[in-house]
Amino acid sequence: MPFYPVLPPDVMSSGVEDAVLGLLGQAGMVAVRVADLASPARQGLGRDGRTALVAAGAGRIRSGDLVVWLKPVAVAPAVVRRDGRVQAAGHPAEHARLGVAEQRLDELCGIPRVIDQVARSVALEGRVKGAARRAMTPGLAIRFTLLMTLVPDGGYPEVLGILLGDLVLVPWQRPFQVPTAAVACTWREALGPAPLERLRDMALAGIDGAHRSHDYRAVAMGDLVSPAVGDVHGARACVIDGVVLM
Numbered sequence: 001m002p003f004y005p006v007l008p009p010d011v012m013s014s015g016v017e018d019a020v021l022g023l024l025g026q027a028g029m030v031a032v033r034v035a036d037l038a039s040p041a042r043q044g045l046g047r048d049g050r051t052a053l054v055a056a057g058a059g060r061i062r063s064g065d066l067v068v069w070l071k072p073v074a075v076a077p078a079v080v081r082r083d084g085r086v087q088a089a090g091h092p093a094e095h096a097r098l099g100v101a102e103q104r105l106d107e108l109c110g111i112p113r114v115i116d117q118v119a120r121s122v123a124l125e126g127r128v129k130g131a132a133r134r135a136m137t138p139g140l141a142i143r144f145t146l147l148m149t150l151v152p153d154g155g156y157p158e159v160l161g162i163l164l165g166d167l168v169l170v171p172w173q174r175p176f177q178v179p180t181a182a183v184a185c186t187w188r189e190a191l192g193p194a195p196l197e198r199l200r201d202m203a204l205a206g207i208d209g210a211h212r213s214h215d216y217r218a219v220a221m222g223d224l225v226s227p228a229v230g231d232v233h234g235a236r237a238c239v240i241d242g243v244v245l246m
Helices: 016-027 100-109 114-120 138-150 156-169 181-191 194-213
Strands: 030-033 067-070 078-080 086-088 229-232 235-240 243-245
Touching (some): 100 114, 100 138, 100 194, 114 138, 114 194, 138 156, 138 181, 138 194, 156 181
Antiparallel strands (some): 030 067, 078 086, 229 235, 235 243
Protein backbone atom coordinates (compact mmCIF):
# COMPACT_ATOMS: atom_id res chain seq x y z
CA MET A 1 0.00 0.00 0.00
CA PRO A 2 2.37 2.75 -1.20
CA PHE A 3 1.41 6.23 -0.01
CA TYR A 4 4.59 8.10 -0.93
CA PRO A 5 4.92 9.52 -4.47
CA VAL A 6 7.45 8.52 -7.12
CA LEU A 7 8.04 12.18 -7.93
CA PRO A 8 7.73 14.48 -4.90
CA PRO A 9 6.67 18.04 -5.83
CA ASP A 10 9.55 19.68 -3.94
CA VAL A 11 12.17 18.49 -6.45
CA MET A 12 13.44 21.31 -8.64
CA SER A 13 15.00 20.71 -12.05
CA SER A 14 15.25 22.25 -15.48
CA GLY A 15 15.81 21.46 -19.14
CA VAL A 16 16.50 17.82 -19.88
CA GLU A 17 15.98 16.87 -16.23
CA ASP A 18 12.36 18.03 -16.42
CA ALA A 19 11.70 15.66 -19.31
CA VAL A 20 13.43 12.73 -17.59
CA LEU A 21 11.58 13.29 -14.31
CA GLY A 22 8.33 13.53 -16.23
CA LEU A 23 9.01 10.16 -17.86
CA LEU A 24 9.93 8.70 -14.48
CA GLY A 25 6.60 9.79 -13.06
CA GLN A 26 4.76 8.18 -15.98
CA ALA A 27 6.71 4.92 -16.19
CA GLY A 28 7.13 4.26 -12.49
CA MET A 29 9.93 1.75 -13.12
CA VAL A 30 13.67 1.95 -13.89
CA ALA A 31 15.73 -0.78 -15.62
CA VAL A 32 19.50 -1.07 -15.04
CA ARG A 33 21.80 -3.82 -16.28
CA VAL A 34 23.28 -5.90 -13.47
CA ALA A 35 26.68 -5.52 -15.14
CA ASP A 36 26.46 -1.74 -14.73
CA LEU A 37 25.79 -1.76 -10.98
CA ALA A 38 28.75 -0.96 -8.75
CA SER A 39 29.54 0.34 -5.29
CA PRO A 40 30.77 3.95 -5.32
CA ALA A 41 32.78 3.40 -2.12
CA ARG A 42 36.49 2.66 -2.25
CA GLN A 43 36.13 -0.62 -0.37
CA GLY A 44 32.98 -2.71 -0.32
CA LEU A 45 30.04 -0.57 0.72
CA GLY A 46 32.24 1.82 2.69
CA ARG A 47 32.04 2.71 6.34
CA ASP A 48 28.82 1.37 7.94
CA GLY A 49 27.58 0.21 4.52
CA ARG A 50 25.18 3.12 4.15
CA THR A 51 25.35 3.78 0.43
CA ALA A 52 23.31 3.21 -2.68
CA LEU A 53 24.74 1.29 -5.62
CA VAL A 54 25.25 3.36 -8.75
CA ALA A 55 24.99 2.70 -12.49
CA ALA A 56 28.57 2.96 -13.72
CA GLY A 57 28.52 3.95 -17.40
CA ALA A 58 25.16 2.33 -18.06
CA GLY A 59 25.33 0.59 -21.42
CA ARG A 60 22.58 -0.16 -23.86
CA ILE A 61 20.29 -2.97 -22.74
CA ARG A 62 20.08 -5.86 -25.18
CA SER A 63 17.87 -8.92 -25.29
CA GLY A 64 19.10 -11.55 -22.84
CA ASP A 65 20.90 -9.11 -20.52
CA LEU A 66 20.26 -9.52 -16.80
CA VAL A 67 18.40 -6.44 -15.68
CA VAL A 68 17.42 -5.10 -12.26
CA TRP A 69 13.92 -3.58 -12.27
CA LEU A 70 13.72 -0.78 -9.73
CA LYS A 71 10.74 1.04 -8.26
CA PRO A 72 11.64 4.70 -7.64
CA VAL A 73 11.11 5.70 -4.02
CA ALA A 74 12.31 9.31 -3.88
CA VAL A 75 13.97 11.95 -6.01
CA ALA A 76 16.43 13.94 -3.89
CA PRO A 77 19.85 15.61 -4.19
CA ALA A 78 22.83 13.33 -3.63
CA VAL A 79 25.29 13.59 -0.74
CA VAL A 80 28.67 12.03 -1.64
CA ARG A 81 30.91 11.13 1.30
CA ARG A 82 34.70 11.22 1.29
CA ASP A 83 34.92 7.46 0.82
CA GLY A 84 32.58 7.64 -2.16
CA ARG A 85 29.32 6.56 -0.49
CA VAL A 86 26.24 8.02 -2.17
CA GLN A 87 23.43 9.04 0.16
CA ALA A 88 20.24 11.11 -0.10
CA ALA A 89 19.93 14.63 1.23
CA GLY A 90 16.92 15.52 3.31
CA HIS A 91 14.53 13.58 5.50
CA PRO A 92 12.03 10.82 4.62
CA ALA A 93 9.24 12.90 6.18
CA GLU A 94 9.69 15.37 3.31
CA HIS A 95 8.63 12.65 0.85
CA ALA A 96 5.93 10.75 2.77
CA ARG A 97 2.43 11.45 1.41
CA LEU A 98 -1.07 10.01 1.75
CA GLY A 99 -1.44 9.36 -1.97
CA VAL A 100 -4.93 9.79 -3.41
CA ALA A 101 -6.38 10.75 -0.01
CA GLU A 102 -3.99 13.69 0.24
CA GLN A 103 -4.65 14.73 -3.35
CA ARG A 104 -8.37 14.79 -2.57
CA LEU A 105 -7.77 16.86 0.57
CA ASP A 106 -5.74 19.38 -1.46
CA GLU A 107 -8.58 19.61 -3.98
CA LEU A 108 -11.21 20.10 -1.28
CA CYS A 109 -9.21 22.83 0.44
CA GLY A 110 -8.12 24.42 -2.85
CA ILE A 111 -4.52 24.57 -1.60
CA PRO A 112 -1.64 22.43 -2.94
CA ARG A 113 0.16 20.53 -0.17
CA VAL A 114 -2.24 21.89 2.42
CA ILE A 115 -0.90 19.56 5.13
CA ASP A 116 2.59 21.05 4.76
CA GLN A 117 1.13 24.55 4.97
CA VAL A 118 -0.69 23.71 8.20
CA ALA A 119 2.41 21.94 9.55
CA ARG A 120 4.54 25.07 9.12
CA SER A 121 2.30 26.94 11.56
CA VAL A 122 2.30 24.23 14.25
CA ALA A 123 3.48 25.21 17.73
CA LEU A 124 4.64 21.99 19.39
CA GLU A 125 3.89 21.49 23.06
CA GLY A 126 4.92 19.14 25.85
CA ARG A 127 8.10 17.10 25.50
CA VAL A 128 8.81 18.02 21.85
CA LYS A 129 10.50 21.41 21.74
CA GLY A 130 12.75 23.37 19.43
CA ALA A 131 13.33 23.05 15.70
CA ALA A 132 15.94 20.26 15.71
CA ARG A 133 15.56 17.60 13.00
CA ARG A 134 14.12 14.47 14.59
CA ALA A 135 12.67 11.13 13.51
CA MET A 136 9.29 12.84 13.08
CA THR A 137 8.17 16.26 11.89
CA PRO A 138 4.86 18.11 12.31
CA GLY A 139 3.89 17.20 8.75
CA LEU A 140 4.62 13.51 9.31
CA ALA A 141 2.71 13.56 12.61
CA ILE A 142 -0.35 15.08 10.89
CA ARG A 143 -0.26 12.50 8.09
CA PHE A 144 0.20 9.72 10.64
CA THR A 145 -2.88 10.86 12.57
CA LEU A 146 -4.99 11.07 9.40
CA LEU A 147 -3.79 7.67 8.19
CA MET A 148 -4.89 6.10 11.47
CA THR A 149 -8.49 6.78 10.42
CA LEU A 150 -7.91 4.85 7.18
CA VAL A 151 -6.26 1.90 8.95
CA PRO A 152 -8.51 1.57 12.03
CA ASP A 153 -7.23 -1.91 12.90
CA GLY A 154 -3.55 -0.96 12.68
CA GLY A 155 -1.33 -0.11 15.61
CA TYR A 156 1.10 2.81 15.66
CA PRO A 157 4.07 0.80 14.24
CA GLU A 158 1.94 -0.62 11.41
CA VAL A 159 0.53 2.77 10.43
CA LEU A 160 4.00 4.36 10.45
CA GLY A 161 5.31 1.45 8.39
CA ILE A 162 2.59 2.00 5.77
CA LEU A 163 3.18 5.75 5.69
CA LEU A 164 6.97 5.58 5.33
CA GLY A 165 7.12 2.38 3.25
CA ASP A 166 10.36 1.92 1.29
CA LEU A 167 11.53 5.41 2.22
CA VAL A 168 13.21 3.84 5.25
CA LEU A 169 15.42 1.78 2.90
CA VAL A 170 16.96 4.89 1.32
CA PRO A 171 20.46 5.65 2.69
CA TRP A 172 19.66 9.12 4.00
CA GLN A 173 22.47 11.48 4.95
CA ARG A 174 21.48 10.92 8.58
CA PRO A 175 20.60 7.39 9.74
CA PHE A 176 16.84 6.96 10.02
CA GLN A 177 14.63 4.38 11.71
CA VAL A 178 10.84 4.14 11.85
CA PRO A 179 9.73 6.02 14.97
CA THR A 180 8.54 3.85 17.85
CA ALA A 181 4.98 3.85 19.15
CA ALA A 182 6.14 5.89 22.16
CA VAL A 183 7.67 8.54 19.88
CA ALA A 184 4.52 8.70 17.73
CA CYS A 185 2.36 9.07 20.85
CA THR A 186 4.57 11.87 22.17
CA TRP A 187 4.34 13.72 18.85
CA ARG A 188 0.56 13.38 18.69
CA GLU A 189 0.34 14.98 22.14
CA ALA A 190 2.80 17.70 21.15
CA LEU A 191 0.84 18.38 17.97
CA GLY A 192 -2.44 18.87 19.81
CA PRO A 193 -5.88 19.11 18.18
CA ALA A 194 -5.45 22.54 16.53
CA PRO A 195 -3.80 21.41 13.24
CA LEU A 196 -6.40 18.67 12.66
CA GLU A 197 -9.21 21.08 13.52
CA ARG A 198 -7.84 23.57 11.01
CA LEU A 199 -7.69 20.88 8.31
CA ARG A 200 -11.20 19.80 9.24
CA ASP A 201 -12.55 23.33 8.90
CA MET A 202 -10.81 23.83 5.55
CA ALA A 203 -12.15 20.51 4.23
CA LEU A 204 -15.68 21.26 5.45
CA ALA A 205 -15.51 24.69 3.82
CA GLY A 206 -14.59 22.99 0.56
CA ILE A 207 -17.46 20.54 0.94
CA ASP A 208 -19.83 23.42 1.73
CA GLY A 209 -18.68 25.14 -1.46
CA ALA A 210 -19.48 21.97 -3.40
CA HIS A 211 -22.89 21.87 -1.71
CA ARG A 212 -23.65 25.40 -2.79
CA SER A 213 -22.55 24.92 -6.40
CA HIS A 214 -24.14 21.46 -6.74
CA ASP A 215 -26.83 19.47 -5.06
CA TYR A 216 -25.74 18.47 -1.54
CA ARG A 217 -26.44 14.81 -2.37
CA ALA A 218 -23.54 14.86 -4.87
CA VAL A 219 -20.97 15.22 -2.08
CA ALA A 220 -19.66 11.86 -0.87
CA MET A 221 -19.34 11.20 2.82
CA GLY A 222 -15.81 9.94 2.11
CA ASP A 223 -14.80 13.57 1.54
CA LEU A 224 -14.50 13.92 5.30
CA VAL A 225 -11.04 12.65 6.09
CA SER A 226 -10.17 14.00 9.53
CA PRO A 227 -11.06 12.42 12.89
CA ALA A 228 -13.26 15.29 14.00
CA VAL A 229 -16.76 16.69 14.35
CA GLY A 230 -18.21 19.54 12.31
CA ASP A 231 -21.29 21.07 10.70
CA VAL A 232 -22.26 20.27 7.12
CA HIS A 233 -25.28 22.31 6.06
CA GLY A 234 -26.70 22.21 9.55
CA ALA A 235 -26.10 18.49 10.08
CA ARG A 236 -23.54 17.28 12.59
CA ALA A 237 -20.93 15.04 10.94
CA CYS A 238 -18.63 12.88 13.05
CA VAL A 239 -15.70 10.82 11.72
CA ILE A 240 -14.52 7.98 13.96
CA ASP A 241 -11.96 5.46 12.67
CA GLY A 242 -12.93 6.31 9.09
CA VAL A 243 -16.70 5.86 9.64
CA VAL A 244 -18.89 8.91 9.05
CA LEU A 245 -21.97 9.39 11.21
CA MET A 246 -24.58 12.05 10.57
